Amino acid sequence: MKYIFSEETVVVPENVKVHIRSRIVTVEGPRGKLTKDLSHIAVTFALPEEKNKDGLQTIRIEIHHGSRKNVATLRTVKSIVDNLITGVTKGYKYKMRYVYAHFPINVNIEKGDDGQQMVEIRNFLGEKLVRHVKMAPGVTVEPSKGVKDQIELTGESLENVSQSAADIQQICRVRNKDIRKFLDGLYVSERGHIAEE
Template sequence: MPLCSSMTIKVPTDVECTINKRVVTVKGKKGTLVRDFSHAPLDITHANDTISVAVWFPRGKRNALPRTICSHIENMFKGVTYGFEYKMRLAYAHFPIAATVVDNNKAIEIRNFMHQIKTRRIECLPGVTIAMSTNVKDELILRGISIEDVSHTAARIHESLKVPNKDLRKFLDGCYVSSRGLQEQ
C-alpha cells in the first residue's frame, strides 16, 4: 500500500490559476470559476505551471480522489477557455410542445405538454444561458462555463417534463439531451 497517491496536471498558457486553502480559482477569456475542495482530505499545490494533488494514506475510495479532483480542475480549464454547450430536443407524439425563452435567456416556459393547461417555468442556474436553435426545429441550446451548472440545468428541464403515472416505454414525450460538448468557436 503506497503512502501517498498523487497526480499532477499542467495549467494551460492562456489560463490563470490560483489556489488558496483548497479553494481553486481559474480565470480565462470566458470568465472566472471558483471551486472549493475543502471537504476532501487532500493537499493541492501550485508550482510554476503545474498543479499537484496528493492524498496521504489512501484506502478504498480515497485512492481515486486525486484523479477526480484533477478532472474537476481540467473541466474548469476547458470551461473558462471554450465553454460548454448542451443541445436538447423536444420530443412529442401528438400534441406539439411549445417552448419560449424568457427573462433575457435565463428561463424557459413550456406549454401544451401532453395537452396540459399548466405552464412549466424552469429557471437556469447562474452563468447558464438558454436559446432556441434557429436551424433545427424544437431544439434548445444551453451554454455556460461551468459544466456542473449547464448539466444541472439540462437535468432540471428533463425532470420537469416527465410523464406522470404512465409507462415511460410507451409515452416518450419530453425533452432529452441530444448532444453535449465544448462550444463551437
C-alpha cells in the same frame, strides 16, 4: 491497506491562470472566471515553480497515507479542475430536442425577476399546466438557429449547464402512463463545447 503516497497532475494551458488558496480553486481564462470550493476533500495542492517539458505550468494533487477511497478522490479532484479549465477556455454547450407524438410542446425563454433566464414549457401532453424551469447562474438558453424544436444551453460551468439541462428533462417526466409508449419530453441530444476546434 494504506497507500503511502499518491498523486495526480493537471497541466494548465498558457492562457489560463489558476489560483489555489485553502483548497478553494479559482480558474481564470479567456471566457471568464470560475471558483470551486474543495475544502471538504482532504488533498494537498502543490504549484511547482518549474514548468513541464512543454513549458506549461502543472498542478500536483497529492494525498499521503490514504485508504483506497481517499485515493479515489484524487482522480475526482483532477476531473473537477480539468472541467474548470475547459470551461474557461472552450465553454460548454448542451443541445436539447423536443420529442412529442400528438401535442406539440411550446417552449418560451423568458427573463426572471432576478435577471436569470427561465424556460417556460406549455402544452406538454396537452396539459394546461405551465412548467417553469429557472436556469442556474451563468447559463444562457436560446432556440437553435435553423433547427426546429431544439434549444441550446451554454455556459462556462459544466455543473451549472448539465444541471439546468437535467432540470428541464426532469420537469417533463411522464407520470402514471406507460413510458415505453409515451416518449414525450425534452431530452439532451448533444453535448459539446462552445468554441469548437
